[in-house]
Amino acid sequence: MVAPTQASESNPSFMLSHSTRVSSLEKLTDEINFSCVLSASRKFSFEERLVPTLRSSRDVRVRVIATGLCGSDIHYWQHGRIGKYIVESPIVLGHESAGIVEECGTDVRHLAVGDRVALEPGIGCNTCETCRNGRYNLCETMRFAATPPYDGTLSTFYVLPEECCFKLPEHISLREGALVEPLSIAVHCCGQAGNLQGRSVVVFGAGPIGLLCCAVSRAFGAAVVAVVDVVDSRLEFAQRFGANETYKMDSRTPESNAERLLSKANLAGGADVVIDATGAEPCINCGVSALKRGGIFVQAGLGNPRIAFPIGDICDKEATLKGSFRYGPGDYKLAIQLLASNRVRLGDLITHEFSFLQTEDAFTNVANKVGIKTVIYGPGADRRVAENT
């Protein structure tokens, strides 16, 4: 076998031969962790890295088959940082993945080689007060995939503890398994909203998170879910995803948009719950305005860290505003159960697929806001593999 060499943008012939080698699983060697690496100067390249070893006896090594892309991945590529997290040295991106277990540590009890799993890509310390109180998503030393300095999942293999792997139901392919991560985000958001039985919910933003929040809200018993966006096609799609009502926001004031939204959705007095999956100031203002007295507003989206915000309304309405950050105890498990029971169906959320070597094209696709969810197959994998394994 050819000794591993560093791939680089200046070595196109190597990349060509590599692409023929990775065209099917059978030809893959177990001795390379083929990775897509973002440099500190924000350029992508492919590297042959060492296959990661298990760090503890409870770890498993997963062959990554499908990875969805998220706004944060694109943001690191385009801007090199999100807040205090800066890409200072090369990093592998990607964190929404599903794959096949290929190696189990000696103390692994619930997984076996060959299991198809969705990955929960964050490891808390499990020893600080925050972790011990059950809020491990807020651990100050969280090691989260694709958040500098920790590598993500756009590689052949990824190692993580068994409690971070969740077996996929039989009828959910590895391709759809890449959606379990954003689905878990939605499960966590809807959990922050409290009891949703019989309630009215307005979701701002009909991207993957907003759409999944809509579907999960319905699954949790919401009587009415109204989805708001500015793009007609996204609103149409939302209707196929559980939205009872849709509303197209325009350039009127947020308060005026709220009035019209409530009128269209027949929500006199306001919505019980508002979930913002945009992070955009006008949406957040509109959402607070559309909230009923005593209502709950969940902030899921990340946008400008500081915005003009109607704190007066929050007081007058005695509203509750809750931040929602990634996912915590029970969220992945519930996401899997929602899929297993068909209370949430993933439908056509995945609109674009790319092979591993086309990773940069995939990133460009998402940056240009094309489609809804873009998936990249792992090295050696393709749609056939992702759907039939």
Added chain:
Amino acid sequence: MQNPSIVLYGPGSAKLEDKPVPEIVDGHDVIVRIAFVGVCGSDVHFWNHGGIGKHVDLTAGIVMGHEASGTISSIGPAVTCVSVGDRVAIEPGVPCRFCSYCRSGSYHLCKDMRFAAAPGPPDTQGTLCKYFKVAEDFVYKVGDEMSLEETVLVEPTSVAVHAVKLADVRAGETVVVMGSGTIGLLCAAVARAFGAYRIILVDILDTKLEFAKLFLGCETFKPSTTASAEENASSLRSSLNLSSTCIDTVIEASGAAASIETGINVLRPGGKYVQTGMGKPKIEFPIGMISEKELMVRGCFRYGAGDYELAVSLLTRAIINVKPLISSTTRFEEATEAWKKTARGEGIKNLIRGVDD
């Protein structure tokens, strides 16, 4: 005059007038002879601007006052909770009783709430008068050991109780209260009663912090008016030896944008924040930090089911002593002087004495 009342007609314009003596209409009504009325920041706002949101009708005017104590002067035929002569605190907002908020224990959010001195329509007259009518379940008897001056403080104590309950303060917590006015001081006192272990009061005025230390024996912090919210938060923590995971709860009782932002910054991940102070309705707000730290931010509106009962209990059992908060008493006829005094920042709680016989 039969029922002398202080009527506000607009910013800076108030008159002492006679109004009709209220009559018992509903069998559960009581009439209270008003003893004392407290002055609140909202009264000052009405005096300066003519209203908050809804403004006073310039021709009809509105009787001011909502923090009041008195004695029962007459009762309706169905009244069983109080008798003539009983000394009471008044909860000055009567809801409709039958809407979904009222029926689910959130009567304070009733859309048809009739709150004293709130312009409508319909207008609801306030408590700066001789005789005030209210439903029997909205007056609370206080024992003889409590003066009627102290009884006025039941209303702001109820605001504090409501805030601390919303904040879900539990035993052992570290609580920061922003703003050391009447409400801030009472929030801190109630938080202590609820078992908070460390309580830190924050204000930009040294005099307020000194009073807080004497009144509560709490810790204090004075932020810099030129530093950023992040810097002030960091200073607060380091000066009090608190790590970034220590501060469980922040109760914001000033309404000032800088203070709000500092409060959000100071909280541990997963922390709780209650907004009870009212300032500018829209401010620059660190929404990103709300998400990142998964904070719970709750608006606080007046007081609801059980708050007055608990406030009366805390004062009656002397768990909280409100006497030091009473700074002055002004004659009924000079009510506007009490508002102006409060507007100038003089005193903590200024009272207006009821109509003399």
